[in-house]
Amino acid sequence: MTAAGTARPHTDSAADPQWFRSAVVYQIYPRSFADSDGDGVGDLRGIIGRLDYLHRLGVDVVWLSPVYRSPQDDNGYDISDYRDVDPIFGSLADLDELIEGLHARGMKLVMDLVVNHTSDEHPWFAESRASKDSPKRDWYWWRPARPGHEPGTPGAEPNNWASFFSGPVWEFDEASGEYYLHLFSRKQPDLNWENPEVRRAVYAMMNWWLDRGVDGFRMDVINFLSKDPALADRPLAQGELYSHDRSGYVCGPRIHEFLQEMHREVFAERGAGLLRVGEMPSVTVEDAVLFTDPARGELDMVFQFEHVNLDHGNGSKWQPGTLRLTELKASLNRWQEGLEERGWNSLYWGNHDQPRAVSRFGDDGEHRELSAKMLAGVQHLHRGTPYVYQGEELGMTNMAFGGIDAHRDIEVLNHYREATDGLGLDPVQVLEAIAPLNRDNARTPVQWDAGPNAGFTTGTPWIAVNPNAAEINAADQVDRDDSVFAFYRELIRLRHELPVIADGDFTMLLPEHEAVYAFTRRLDGTELLVLGNFSGEPQRVDVGDPGWADAEVLLGNYPDSPGLDLRPWEFTCRLRTVAAG
Template identity: 70%
Template sequence: MTVEQPAEESVAAPARDWFQSAVVYQIYPRSFADSNGDGIGDLRGIISRLDYLHRLGVDVVWLSPIYTSPQDDNGYDISDYRNVDPIFGTLEDLRELTDGLHARGMKLVMDLVVNHTSDEHPWFVESRSSTDNPKRDWYWWRPPREAAADGTGAGPGAAPNNWGSAFSGPAWEFDQATGEYYLHIFSRKQPDLNWENPQVRAAVYEMMNWWLDRGVDGFRMDVINFISKNTALPDGPIAAGMLHGDGSPFYIGGPRIHEFLQEMHREVFAGRPGPLLTVGEMPGVTVDEAVLFTDPERAEVDMVFQFEHVALDQEDGNKWRPKKLKLTDLKKTLGHWQTGLAERGWNSLYWGNHDQARAVSRFGDDGQYRELSAKMLAGILHLHRGTPYVYQGEELGMTNMTFGTISDYRDIEVLNHHREATTHLGHTDAEVLAALAPLNRDNARTPVQWDASRHAGFTTGSPWIAVNPNANHINAAAQVEDPDSVYSFYRKVIELRHTEPLVSHGDFTMLLPRDEHVYAFVRSLPDTRLLVLGNFSGQDQEVTLDDADVPLAWGSAELVLGNYPAEAAPRLHLRPWELKVLRAGAARPDR
């Protein structure tokens, strides 16, 4: 395999129409469906629910990691890239799942985690065995740092730099056997691979080709913009109240990131019969950078996951300091991404995933107006330009969980933060638990609520994490046959994307940018326009549109989708958490 080719070589990309009109469904396997009663979801559980997914209408299923893993970070710490962890099943089960999806016209996307491995991966076991092992340079090893000549800086034996881990604590772990530190941006059991080494890249590409040869249809690439790092590894700035430096300027979007992704495309995807899907999860990515990553002429990735909109309800991007979301900020951010990727590139659309709190609790009203706001959020998101993602349970309007004590949590990010905040930062247990509640990742990881039986039909055993008590009335069994349910509304929204070309290909125009209650935009093609209105409040709202911005008589337009029973209400009046989607021709009125 050749991995040293020119970085800017242009490779023709396949037709993109298929994923522009597609909808992706994310499965977090350990919480989806358990087939054997051990309390952990598995592949056979997913297989048993394929008809449910097919009925929903989704086109692609993305699986969070199912590879062999010590499960320090719920599978994002991989010890064998070419096998299925026994808690999830076998390679034969995965083959049956892949075949079952393909038979129903759906595709399978696997999670690709190659910024780091588990410390139990054979590559790392070899790497840490001695300083002269051939795989030593497969990871980021550095000797302890000495004090500066003028006596300033770290003392002898200190870590190579001051970076903090994303999971609290330092980003360096000292290895007693060899007397050096290794870098781990995440858990200490997740050492970072050194992509500067061409052997590492060749091994990764070989593994990816192995999976595609087995019928996988693409990859969602975990923190893929972290793989190129500033090799000088300089110290990062330390914010007030923090113990460690912020190294992200030196490992997010590093100097060789485009080179590496273009090389990956050449070695893995170029020339393969498609269609395939590549999605880059890219914390910190900007609109301008995303244009480069997703421009089909550059042949890097098809779309990115960006995080701007899910940081708007946090003080200074700190998820443990939540604040009230302003709708104007949300419109400004999402509108900027719509405009920025309008000419080139493509965007992913999502409210939630395995790393985010439940959408209806975060952006809607999970109390009195839970169903209405869940439906409104679906319509607003899916009618933007981009490929929408549905996170498991979102189509049922599942809500955040209430965790009473720290022992109820399972997420390493939460447990590490609680320990550091109570031990080193002087916060009380009550203070930390209150800060954790709104945005912690375990909110999204409680089991899917299939019915009102014990453990919500997720397992016959004891679930690995508690089931939300509201499963007795929020569950799939109560919704699948109900034409007015959240699930049925998702089916309608997905069908509209499949059948209305302007949803995939039309222009996007944001309206009412300063309105703090109404989210409004127009999608348009030369012969058709859709006006999308969403009320993000529990009060009635009258919508006033500027005719200069919207040269159409929307008051008499056709209502093509709504979350209230149809009635002869004024078209531009919105009830609490109401969604209205209106269709009109594109003819401009005489002036």
């Protein structure tokens, strides 16, 4: 046992409403995790076959990206049946077995909940689309053409909002002569949460899953549910055809009402062991305090995007900019301070919508393992619940895809088509701009071993395997004490055992340093100093307290740690006991 004091075992989550503070969540993107039947697409039985791997890593919760029935226009985030599993992933019986297997190993299952929109192949939308007089017509957002414009012609869309997947948010339906709203793909029509029947149907579905044994939900773009009913035009920036101003639907007028109602109808009577996570693009710290204040009964934590938007040039991920560490520290510190007294943070570098963390924030070449460990250490020792995206615990990297034909993501394909065909841009330059931040980087198959297709499938994978699987794979790392995997295991163990990591206060140090990330954590006389070098150059470090040089080294990514000065991509965490008060 370290000098940090008495170890704290896992809490009884059924009795402790804040159990998630000492938990770690692992995200599985099922089509890329493990394929059991050789069809090239990951599935539930593939996940079941890797449960011992997850248990060995030590995570507490598995977040499963959508496995519901779906046409797969957006890889499952377009749902056509909320109460069934898509055959490409398996069956409800397989999902029941997965839940049972996780619970037997002391882990929970959190399902992805996508209720801002459905697939256009969902029976609800088919009925809504059937007639203007359909009882489900107003389950979705239908509007006539703009006054004075011929329906179905350019400029006739009911408003000027831009879709996240390029073009307008409106799709013209010739049969009824009206448009339906879709913030994302045209095959993802938005549900109208103003309609209480919609809300009741969603709550009934959520209760059905919880009755089946699911332990909570990660809720996709949940802060988009409440739209401004006026659906008014938004300001256009110079050169925009459609407005990217999101104020018409980000944290709309009834969003808190809807989430509080959801809590009452779904979660309130079920005890403390469930998890409610809200993905919230464009959310502010002030918003997050309201959403995650336990007294308000809305969410346990939010996923915010501020820190992963800092390297977007001119506000667009397709114009990658330069990330300054000082800006990253300022952003994350603002969230640490803002949620210190009320609410809770989600901690992440990557997920299925972001590129690989070590390629984005670290060095995926010579110092890949060092920088992967450094990033993990800095992330996990913040105040909040850490999320590990599949393969991150191995230091998986971005991939060079080559031509557009190698890509699978609808966001990439739509942008490429719009940029080349619509705007006449050079295809080579468009591909170069797409490369660093596109979502396909995170969706290449998990690299299990150095064999064919990295052990992911015996068939042809749905998306190419990264060629570096021979050097970066789980088989090489799970039994190696100095591996990235082993480093993640140790970080997770420390969070489970040391109260200061879950509950201590947070103080940022050296906010203006361009290469060193430094902070302290403190609780009841136990204090941690965390240092990370975000560069390939040695860094002199002066934290204003020379006593730290003699403190115990709790964890580092070099074999030794002789002082506070940092070597390339070095991480160190030091621990000491101080007078309480």
